[in-house]
Amino acid sequence: MATAHGGTSAGTSTTKRPRGAGTRAAPAPSLPPQAAHDLDLLRQMLLIRSFEERCVELYSAAAIRGFVHLYIGEEAVAVGVNQALSEQDAVVSTYREHGHALARGVPPDAVMAEMYGKTTGCSHGRGGSMHLFDAARRFYGGNAIVGGGLPLAAGLALADRMREESRVTCCFFGDGAFAEGEFHETANLAALWELPVLFVCENNLYAMGTALAREHAQTDLAMRAASYGMAAWAVDGMDVHAVEKAARGAVESIRAGNGPHFLEARTYRFRAHSMYDPDRYRPKDEIEEWKRRDPITAFTEGLGKAGLIDPAALESLERKVVEEIDHAVQAAEQAPEETAETLLLHVTGKAEEAPS
Structure with missing residues (x-):
């Protein structure tokens, strides 16, 4: 029976530890498991934040071009949700997907090279910012069409069920996609066919420049999703622990055969919709109010109060993350461009047809 909750009532599970952002450093052996896990969560969020700030x-500097949609402020959602997923699960993302890719384990070098349009990028330089892809990690985009990933997620989940695979497909999308027909069609079919899909709506209150309340008469998206006959609830998207707990509970229930689940992660993007956006539609005091709830700052303060990190250790961690991004930029700048001879590769499959 469908339920809609206003909190993070989902339980925890013992699913195996998923891939995290980039290459993980082994935790200090003296730390208890939860402490090591929390420090790893912080590292992943810092990596995403540092990557995005470098993209700015x-x-x-015109080193990368095209549309760029930043994930700054929403890091707790990608990192928290990915803790519940195994390597065999699938992730379908949106065009604001740098954070999703890094949290899934796509190396920063491969993501940055893709931003540069280089052949060493995760999409071989063909996708850029909005079309990150890594089949080996079951990361299926990066979709520039609003809501375009939703039916793909249903297809992946249906294929897994027909093959009797115990897998979950996690589909990230924004509140703007909730208004698209793709969501309602996919939600209906997923519930009707009891597909193993975790829908994660990153509700940052704005569909591009349109405020949620100006577009939807009912702004409780979790309650609306529940009307399709799936378990649905809202979670504080600025709290990585709350997101992780909710995601683990949802994934555990999906694996048990209880059909699709819906999480509404209530979050906020600190930057404009894209680098092209002058961001004149949001009140400045609203932006500042949400920044005071910065998921990284709040989590770091909590770790400090628990005695798990001090200013020197935080500075060291931040320095290592910046060095990792520095290496990714250097590698991207030195990576080769695609040659004319391979332009038709992956298009027709016949590279020899490329123009001379």
């Missing part, structure tokens, strides 16, 4: 610099 590179875009401003």
Whole structure:
């Protein structure tokens, strides 16, 4: 029976530890498991934040081009949800997917090279910011069409069920996609066919420049999703622990055969919709109010109060993350461009047809 909750009532599970952002450093052996896990969560969020901030610099310097949609402020959602997923599960993302890719374990070098359009990128330089893809990690985009990933997620889940695979497909999308027909059609079929899909709606209150309340008469998206006959609830998307707990509970229930689940992660993007966006539609005081709930700052303060990290250790961690991003940028700048001879590769499958 469908339920809609206003909190994070989902339980915890013992699913195996998923892939995390980039290459993980082994935790200090003296730390208890939960402490090591929490420090790893912080590292992943810092990696995403550092990557995105570097993208701002590179875009401003015209080193990377095209549309760039930043994930700054929403890091707790990608990192928290991915803790519940195994390597065999699938992830379908949106065009704001740098954070999703890094949290899934796509190496920063491969993501940055893709931003540069280089052949060493995860999509071989063909996708850029909005079309990150890594089949080996079952990361299926990166979709530039709003809501375009939703039916793909249903297809992946249906294929897994027909093959009797115990897998979950996690589909990230924004509140703007909730208004698209793809969501309602996919939600209906997923519930009707009891597909193993975790729908994660990153509700950052704005569909591009349109406020949620100006687009939806009922703004409780979890309650609306429950009307399709799936378990659905809202979670604080600025709290990585709350997101992880909710995601683990949902994934555990999906694996038990209870059909699709829906999480509404209530979050906020600190930057404009894209690097092209002048961001004149959001009140400045609203932005500042949400920044005071920065998921990284809040989590770091909690770790400090628990005695798990001090200013020196935090500085060291931040320095290592910046060095990792520095290496990714350097590798991307040195990576080769695609040659004319291979332009038709992956298009027709016949590279020899490329123009001379």
